[in-house]
Amino acid sequence: MITRMACWGAALFTCVAWSLLGPFAATAQETAKVWTVPEVGALPDNEFGRLVRRGRDLITATYAHIGPEVPAVAHRYAGNNLACGNCHLEAGTKKFGLALFGLYAEYPRYNARSGEEITIAGRINGCMMRSMNGQALPLDAPQMQAIVAYIKFLSTGVPPGQELPGLGAGKMPELTRAAEPARGEPVYARACATCHGSDGAGVRRSIPSVDLGYVMPPLWGRDSFNDGAGMARLITAANFVHFNMPHGTDYLNPQLTAEEAWDVAAFMISQPRSHKAGLEHDYPDLLQKPVDTPYGPYAEGFSEQQHKYGPFAPIRAALSKLRANAPARTGAPR
Ligand code: HEC
Ligand code: HEC
Numbered sequence: 288m289i290t291r292m293a294c295w296g297a298a299l300f301t302c303v304a305w306s307l308l309g310p311f312a313a314t315a316q317e318t319a320k321v322w323t324v325p326e327v328g329a330l331p332d333n334e335f336g337r338l339v340r341r342g343r344d345l346i347t348a349t350y351a352h353i354g355p356e357v358p359a360v361a362h363r364y365a366g367n368n369l370a371c372g373n374c375h376l377e378a379g380t381k382k383f384g385l386a387l388f389g390l391y392a393e394y395p396r397y398n399a400r401s402g403e404e405i406t407i408a409g410r411i412n413g414c415m416m417r418s419m420n421g422q423a424l425p426l427d428a429p430q431m432q433a434i435v436a437y438i439k440f441l442s443t444g445v446p447p448g449q450e451l452p453g454l455g456a457g458k459m460p461e462l463t464r465a466a467e468p469a470r471g472e473p474v475y476a477r478a479c480a481t482c483h484g485s486d487g488a489g490v491r492r493s494i495p496s497v498d499l500g501y502v503m504p505p506l507w508g509r510d511s512f513n514d515g516a517g518m519a520r521l522i523t524a525a526n527f528v529h530f531n532m533p534h535g536t537d538y539l540n541p542q543l544t545a546e547e548a549w550d551v552a553a554f555m556i557s558q559p560r561s562h563k564a565g566l567e568h569d570y571p572d573l574l575q576k577p578v579d580t581p582y583g584p585y586a587e588g589f590s591e592q593q594h595k596y597g598p599f600a601p602i603r604a605a606l607s608k609l610r611a612n613a614p615a616r617t618g619a620p621r
């Protein structure tokens with residue numbers, strides 16, 4: 288897969304080479320362009336600018352606009368008081384903090400979970416029904432249009448087919464053993480509980496009439512993501528935690544060892560949370576089911592327990608054997 292980083296490297300090299308060519312070379316200003324996340328604040332105060340700003344507000348303060356406690360009952364699409372931005376950090380602009388930049392042109396794309404091609408709105412609704420434990424936003428709802436406009440804006444100037452570095456939650460080495468909630472518990476007590484609470488319920492803001500969200504979002508329990516969410520899968524959760532938590536950490540400077548991150552994520556996903564009905568219909572092509580999906584059915588004979596906590600290498604090996612005998616498909620999940 289070509290990463291944008293490689294392209295930047297090439298572009299900068301070309302630029303330097305050209306500048307040695309003298310007067311015929313383009314000016315440094317023209318060539319040494321580096322893509323950065325576009326600045327919402329710089330948008331004009333026109334209809335488009337307002338739509339994008341509204342989309343950003345919906346990401347950073349989801350609970351205040353479409354949360355389960357907003358006064359307008361018809362707007363209660365989300366089932367919890369999280370914000371999209373609690374996971375899509377820095378309003379979707381943080382590398383390996385489940386970034387939302389540069390992906391607009393990747394959609395519509397095949398989605399293994401639903402077994403069909405989905406649009407960006409369809410993907411947003413995946414998070415609405417799982418991470419936000421709520422209902423899908425209608426495609427023509429103004430809130431949906433604003434979120435899509437914001438995500439599209441975050442892809443300004445990114446040509447189709449180019450993947451920026453920093454999407455997803457990162458990828459640290461896996462353990463050869465199963466991750467263990469019991470080993471993660473003391474890590475949680477030491478490194479997470481001060482913010483997220485020893486009961487995982489987080490800390491709400493003190494002025495609920497003004498702002499319904501959390502200062503520290505809950506990690507489990509009824510106001511958190513449900514058991515069908517990406518964050519309920521160990522590989523996603525462990526990498527997210529490794530590269531982003533404790534809050535303020537980034538991928539250049541992880542605070543936990545990989546082992547601690549695997550075990551503390553195992554502890555987090557072992558805790559009770561809302562159940563999403565119908566999970567058995569996810570990944571209609573079982574050969575495409577991510578190895579860390581914590582619910583069956585599965586194409587191979589491994590237990591739900593091993594899918595939930597690993598080790599994943601044996602599952603992966605069994606799956607590639609099965610895949611070798613099955614017709615190829617494209618669009619594996621990131
Ligand atoms: C509890 C954490 C969490 C919350 C809250 C959340 N998401 Fe997500 N989101 C994820 C994870 C994890 C993934 C990647 C899932 C995977 O690996 O399959 C994701 C993926 C996405 C993607 C696809 C990204 C890509 O790389 O293609 C979009 C778009 C998205 N979310 C939008 C939203 C929006 C909009 C909201 C709020 C309405 C939201 N998410 C709330 C965790 C969350
Ligand atoms: C200094 C406070 C702090 C510490 C310590 C901390 N977090 Fe967080 N965490 C946050 C905040 C704040 C957010 C929301 C980020 C945002 O909205 O920008 C968050 C978000 C999260 C999320 C995604 C949102 C959700 O509710 O699911 C997960 C998962 C998470 N933290 C796990 C952990 C784990 C595991 C640890 C311990 C290794 C940890 N955090 C340590 C403050 C903290």
